Amino acid sequence: MFADNDIGSDILADLTEDHLEKMGVSIGNRLRLLKAIGAEATNAADISAPATPPVAVAIRTAASPPKPLLSSDAERRPLTVMFCALADSTALSTQLDPEDLQDVIRG
Numbered sequence: 001m002f003a004d005n006d007i008g009s010d011i012l013a014d015l016t017e018d019h020l021e022k023m024g025v026s027i028g029n030r031l032r033l034l035k036a037i038g039a040e041a042t043n044a045a046d047i048s049a050p051a052t053p054p055v056a057v058a059i060r061t062a063a064s065p066p067k068p069l070l071s072s073d074a075e076r077r078p079l080t081v082m083f084c085a086l087a088d089s090t091a092l093s094t095q096l097d098p099e100d101l102q103d104v105i106r107g
Contacts, residue, residue, distance in 0.1 A: 001025070012037050 001023055002008075007015070015037065020030040086092075086105065093101050 012040070 005023055015034070017030050017034060020033060025033065089105070092104065096104065
């Protein structure tokens, strides 16, 4: 969402609640973002350093979904999957209350 609106870390401190509302950010996420940006501006005033991860994390988690991996970011890893099924557990799950089924399975 930020990339679509050409918003980078250089202008985060200039964002207002109206800007975020126009971009479609929910009220709770607007408040989180503004709080994180304000905290970052306070920290930046104390030390002269580029934006630190809290703002980036708040923006990534509150305002935009994770970007898909590019093919160059992909990594092949071995994976082992084990699936265990109890005999007739599907039929049993249709007959029992979920909590009762859990007790049977644990037993």
